[in-house]
Amino acid sequence: MNIIVLAGGISTEREVSIVTGKNVCRALRQKGHDAAILDVYFGTACPENIFTENYSLEEALKEIEKNSQKVEEEKKTRKVFFGEHVIALCQKADIVFMALHGENGENGKVQAAFDLFGISYTGTGYLGSALAMDKGLSKHLFEANGIPTPKGITLKAHERGEKSTGITFPCVVKPSCGGSSIGVSIVENPGELERALEESFALEDEVVVEQYIRGREFSVAVVQGEAYPVIEIVPKAGFYDYKNKYQAGATDEYCPADIPDEATKRMQACAVKVSEVLLLDKYSRMDFLMDENENIYCLEANTLPGMTPTSLIPQEAAVLGMDYGTLCEKLIEVSNE
Numbered sequence: 001m002n003i004i005v006l007a008g009g010i011s012t013e014r015e016v017s018i019v020t021g022k023n024v025c026r027a028l029r030q031k032g033h034d035a036a037i038l039d040v041y042f043g044t045a046c047p048e049n050i051f052t053e054n055y056s057l058e059e060a061l062k063e064i065e066k067n068s069q070k071v072e073e074e075k076k077t078r079k080v081f082f083g084e085h086v087i088a089l090c091q092k093a094d095i096v097f098m099a100l101h102g103e104n105g106e107n108g109k110v111q112a113a114f115d116l117f118g119i120s121y122t123g124t125g126y127l128g129s130a131l132a133m134d135k136g137l138s139k140h141l142f143e144a145n146g147i148p149t150p151k152g153i154t155l156k157a158h159e160r161g162e163k164s165t166g167i168t169f170p171c172v173v174k175p176s177c178g179g180s181s182i183g184v185s186i187v188e189n190p191g192e193l194e195r196a197l198e199e200s201f202a203l204e205d206e207v208v209v210e211q212y213i214r215g216r217e218f219s220v221a222v223v224q225g226e227a228y229p230v231i232e233i234v235p236k237a238g239f240y241d242y243k244n245k246y247q248a249g250a251t252d253e254y255c256p257a258d259i260p261d262e263a264t265k266r267m268q269a270c271a272v273k274v275s276e277v278l279l280l281d282k283y284s285r286m287d288f289l290m291d292e293n294e295n296i297y298c299l300e301a302n303t304l305p306g307m308t309p310t311s312l313i314p315q316e317a318a319v320l321g322m323d324y325g326t327l328c329e330k331l332i333e334v335s336n337e
């Protein structure tokens, strides 16, 4: 297949997206596909090489890296999100593998545009992406559908100081549409709450304040309605923040998770239900906490979860006997149906 692996962008997760894109592209090329990585924001200076023998992944990665330094400067003057040739190249591909994370890419806007341009892409459509991206909205939908989630509220910047959170300490503050734990704080008292709100509102106009759940952390992928094995996440120190997510060796992960069968089934059933409620029909990954009484709480759904070989979904797939390259192909296959 001719595949564009779309990565980069201007979100806080640009770098993570490039790592996902690089690995997916390499794996798909090893599987014999004509796969090319493309920076959604900068496009490429050599569009004519894509899907030809002249294409070099290493050269493309160098170009992307160089462009990373120009993001802030470029943002000052650019109005159009898509880089030069990006739409035309995506239209030429059989499918676009979405290796984007955060903001545009994960919030459904790129998906909506692609629908109108007649471009096929992997993963969730625009509406499911938008719902899952917004943690406040997701929480309302969880509550309305009997999906357990920490008690919490959404706070807009202009409501700050007026609206009581009604949440007791400790609690968690997070930007409503963030990712990679950026801007997430666990707070113990009113002073810390103020500082955490400050930090979150600097990133976004809407934040979620929710009850802190003390317990163990898990994640479950759902691919076309089928839950994958549960993975447990155990950071060596602190919570699953940015550093613990991406620094090698900072977090231990166990798959399948060492929990009773009944709890595994409950979490998997809950993940499938979340995928139905939020319209995530292709693939997604749900984050969970479990307290000491084995009550589970769904934190959020991720529509474009990390896809490096050591990311959570590839580890879950490995337990099912599926290697990384095969998983990349599987995600394309389910998206094409």
Ligand SMILES: Nc1ncnc2c1ncn2[C@@H]1O[C@H](COP(=O)(O)OP(=O)(O)O)[C@@H](O)[C@H]1O
Binding pocket: 150, 172, 174, 178, 179, 180, 181, 182, 184, 210, 211, 212, 213, 214, 217, 239, 240, 241, 287, 289, 299, 300
């Ligand atoms: N209510 C909570 N109680 C305890 N820890 C939490 C809670 N909410 C978030 N966390 C911690 O913060 C991390 C990031 O939160 P999450 O809601 O998954 O947002 P993100 O989109 O940044 O991954 C979680 O993986 C977990 O470690």
Ligand SMILES: [Mg+2]
Binding pocket: 180, 287, 299, 300
């Ligand atoms: Mg998460």
